[in-house]
Amino acid sequence: MKSRNAAVASLLTVDEVADFLRASPAMIYRLLKRGEIPGFKIGGDWRFDVEEIDRWRAEWESRTARSSTSDTCGQIRTAPRLSTPVEF
Numbered sequence: 001m002k003s004r005n006a007a008v009a010s011l012l013t014v015d016e017v018a019d020f021l022r023a024s025p026a027m028i029y030r031l032l033k034r035g036e037i038p039g040f041k042i043g044g045d046w047r048f049d050v051e052e053i054d055r056w057r058a059e060w061e062s063r064t065a066r067s068s069t070s071d072t073c074g075q076i077r078t079a080p081r082l083s084t085p086v087e088f
Contacts, residue, residue, distance in 0.1 A: 011050070013045070013047065014046050017037075032046060037053070037056060038053065
């Protein structure tokens with residue numbers, strides 16, 4: 001069993017999770033509102049277990065990689081060409 005200090009040390013705040021995931025705190029709050037990220041409240045403040053967030057991130061990256069490869073069906077996507085030249 002974890003000691004109390006170790007358990008508290010493994011909890012992150014919204015700002016710390018945002019830094020960890022390289023996202024904005026606003027994005028973290030949007031994910032929380034949609035129930036897409038594991039977190040819980042202590043009083044009025046959100047907290048996140050670092051191990052759960054790491055597992056969630058790995059699952060999310062795995063889902064994203066699978067969906068991006070299945071969307072292209074082996075084809076390489078290119079940006080559409082402009083019909084008229086752009087002058088600078």
